[in-house]
Amino acid sequence: MQKDKKLIIYDIVFLLVTLYFAFSLRFDFNIPQEYMVFLKLSIFPVVVIGLIFNNFFKLYNSIWKYASIEELMSIIYSVTLSNIVFIVYSYFVNYKFLENRYYRFPFTVHIIFWILSVLALGGIRFTYRILEDSKNEKSVETEDKKVLIIGAGDASALIIKEIKRHSNLKYNIVGMIDDDPLKKGKLINGIEVLGGRECIRKICEEKKVEEIILSIPSADLQAKREIINICKSTNCKVKTLPGLYQIIGGKVNISNLREVNIDDLLGRDEVSLNDENINKYIKDKVILVTGGGGSIGSELCRQIARFNPSKLLILDIYENNVYDVQMELNYNYPELYKEIIIASIRDERRISDIFELYKPDVVFHAAAHKHVPLMEENPAEAIKNNIIGTYNVLKCCDKFNVKKFVQISTDKAVNPTNIMGATKRFCEIMVQAFDRVSKTEYVAVRFGNVLGSNGSVIPLFKKQIAHGGPVTVTHPEINRFFMTIPEAAQLVIQAGAIAKGGEIFVLDMGKPVKIVDLARDLITLSGYKPEVDIKIKYTGLRPGEKLYEELLMNEVALTSTEHDKIFVEKPNYVDINFVEKSIEQFRNVVHMNKEDIFKLVAEKVPTYKRKKND
Known part of the structure; x- marks a missing residue:
């Protein structure tokens, strides 16, 4: 797997700097001579031990543009184990090079070094992610499609993260909707919950929302129907997550989204089988x-x-x-x-x-x-x-x-x-x-x-809409089960x-x-908009076709x-x-x-x- 060579160089530099600062802070920036000798002798083993554990925890294989809690924990594990090995080294190896005098790192140096290492190694990586996110946000402010998310749960949190990471999606999330009154005004990944379903029309009008994402995979069928019917009146394009299974193990991403279809609107309650x-x-x-x-x-x-x-x-x-x-x-x-x-x-x-x-x-x-x-x-x-x-x-x-x-x-x-x-x-x-x-x-x-x-008829209608219409219906009164x-x-x-x-x-x-x-x-x-953007054309009943079944x-x-x-x-x-x-x-x-x-x-x-x- 390809290693990030720049990060290896950065880590070498930061490990040396943090080791020096750990000593300096311990001795009020006046390191005694005998400890300076000890410090110099520790440079090579500190770098080698640190790089070995960083490589073991794949810190040079991760794409830090997508850094998350998992990557932060990998940094903490690496720094912790590196310090443990370094403590063993400093107690049982280094004294041989100092005229049999038992110089040891003060324990506080190890604590300070651990803290500074986590901050340094994590800082360089997460700074990169922050810079990438800020670039995305700048582009969002000027060009992005305004999106409202329905639902303020686990799936929505993951969808928001995905949208923020993919600037090419051109999405600007204006807020979230959730029927839980305790969530109103709260933030999820920086996005505010604006109110319940009764606010959907008003928010779409005020914030000029172009697209709505239904992120309520665990909602029952009746609730989904009611929300979709509200969304229909906004003239916004509506997309949805297929179902609850998509959020198992955090497996939610933009590719899971699909357009809301008639199944979502007309689908019936789950069949109970014997x-x-x-x-x-x-x-x-x-x-x-x-x-x-x-x-x-x-x-x-x-x-x-x-x-x-x-x-x-x-x-x-x-x-x-x-x-x-x-x-x-x-x-x-x-x-x-x-x-x-x-x-x-x-x-x-x-x-x-x-x-x-x-x-x-x-x-x-x-x-x-x-x-x-x-x-x-x-x-x-x-x-x-x-x-x-x-x-x-x-x-x-x-x-x-x-x-x-x-x-x-x-x-x-x-x-x-x-x-x-x-x-x-x-x-x-x-x-x-x-x-x-x-x-x-x-x-x-x-x-x-x-x-x-x-x-x-449904696949036919979808194809006709994709081609800009018209959508053909045989008779204005024809119905079907x-x-x-x-x-x-x-x-x-x-x-x-x-x-x-x-x-x-x-x-x-x-x-x-x-x-x-x-x-x-x-x-x-x-x-x-029916009859405005897409026309409906009546073609007449076909041979053998009934108005009612x-x-x-x-x-x-x-x-x-x-x-x-x-x-x-x-x-x-x-x-x-x-x-x-x-x-x-x-x-x-x-x-x-x-x-x-x-x-x-x-x-x-x-x-x-x-x-x-x-």
């Missing part, structure tokens, strides 16, 4: 996840891995995404036996071979085409993948005695107006039909949109534990959210389960012969035109009413 029930059907079992590289499938794999299956099979047709999942699981769960299978659920022979080889106990079926407008243009592909592909998996589950099959469904299957929703509704029909004739427990879990999933990807995956797994067979589970999606409100929130949280069939009553966020539709009677005949007809879609395909689907899914939008 681990005992889940363990019963996942622990030490062979679990297969189809579509394991997708948004929901990959999160299912992460959640399932927590419950220690004997083997996790991750099946997907697209190798890039599933490779990323594999690398992540290898890192987080190195002991978990996992197998990556590249295959298409459309390939009946291939799927059968996979089931025969691995004999899964539980199957989570997340593989599907889900993009509504694209499937309207390619209805045959939707049928081949969503219906026939699912049929292949259902048949294999029955043939190879799978214990439980869990179908990932969607709110778009309820009174569908598009081909994607209709295919997912037919999958639900097949699930209930197979459950009546098989020993396998077949169930479906239905939920709405998940925040940030592949192909969802939303939940986070982890919540959806956890509830799917929990529903599987509750299932007895034949149910369609419906997840509590909360209240629907207007898409235009999401767009406005994202624009505001990005530091822009439904989560349950109108004609079926919904009943509660043991979990407060999972409800269930009572199983309907579905004849397996109807399914088998329908599949034979669906296999011919490759030879049919679009309109004939839509008519066939309407015959098989009575609740499907095709919607054509201009």
Whole structure:
């Protein structure tokens, strides 16, 4: 490791000067001759001993621009041990060179030398840091972006230090906000706590704040929502720390900051799982996840891995995404036996071979085409993948005695107006039909949109904002149900534990959210003004798109389960012969035109009413 040669020279000079001053102070600047001889004989050993211990404690490897308490303690340790060795030296070695006269350092010289050494060695290093900080502060005064920090705790203290050390960030911290009244007026690293959350708007206006940093990783979800909503009204850009784990061991730096997103605003309370029930059907079992590289499938794999299956099979047709999942699981769960299978659920022979080889106990079926407008243009592909592909998996589950099959469904299957929703509704029909004739427990879990999933509206909005707009919304009144990807995956797994067979589970999606409100929130949280800096453009409903989504069939009553966020539709009677005949007809879609395909689907899914939008 590269040594700082300048510091070595400085230390030699300062050690000699402090040794001389230690003697001078002890003898009122009139050192007796005999001690002058002793002093001269001590010069070489003092320097050598000091440099050895300084090197041992890495005082020549540290970057003193970032000096902290740890570096100060290293200086104290080095000087202390150097002095102890020097005391031993002065008592048992030096007398031999003085005509057998036992001259010894007065003990007070050692004390003074220790104090002066700490001051000298520490002073030169911390003076460098102070000079660097002052340079940063001078640049801050003239050019820096004005920043307000929400929260006055450990994370904020570390963030302030980081900002002060990085002048290139161009941040000028105007103050902090904290709801604790005892902290008001107090300073953290020189930054004052200006008041509680009620002061945010006023301070942002008075001090012309441009950016707000949320440094409240331990705050509960409701508190975060309320503070973010206040911040939205300031027209400031908002950034946040991801979570409490970032401050463990002081691991907070500027790279941890990210922009506040819709997950922070719409995210729901943490899901409470019944681990005992889940363990019963996942622990030490062979679990297969189809579509394991997708948004929901990959999160299912992460959640399932927590419950220690004997083997996790991750099946997907697209190798890039599933490779990323594999690398992540290898890192987080190195002991978990996992197998990556590249295959298409459309390939009946291939799927059968996979089931025969691995004999899964539980199957989570997340593989599907889900993009509504694209499937309207390619209805045959939707049928081949969503219906026939699912049929292949259902048949294999029955043939190879799978214990439980869990179908990932969607709110778009309820009174569908598009081909994607209709295919997912037919999958639900097949699930209930197979459950009546098989020993396998077949169930479906239905939920709405998940925040940030592949192909969802949130990533699209972010890209549009990054390009300066406009942000496109199909209709000013369109709304959707939303939940986070982890919540959806956890509830799917929990529903599987509750299932007895034949149910369609419906997840509590909360209240629907207007898409235009999401767009406005994202624009505001990005530091822009909706319709001023970033325009919102209405493009009209797309083919098959509803204004409002439904989560349950109108004609079926919904009943509660043991979990407060999972409800269930009572199983309907579905004849397996109807399914088998329908599949034979669906296999011919490759030879049919679009309109004939839509008519066939309407015959098989009575609740499907095709919607054509201009």
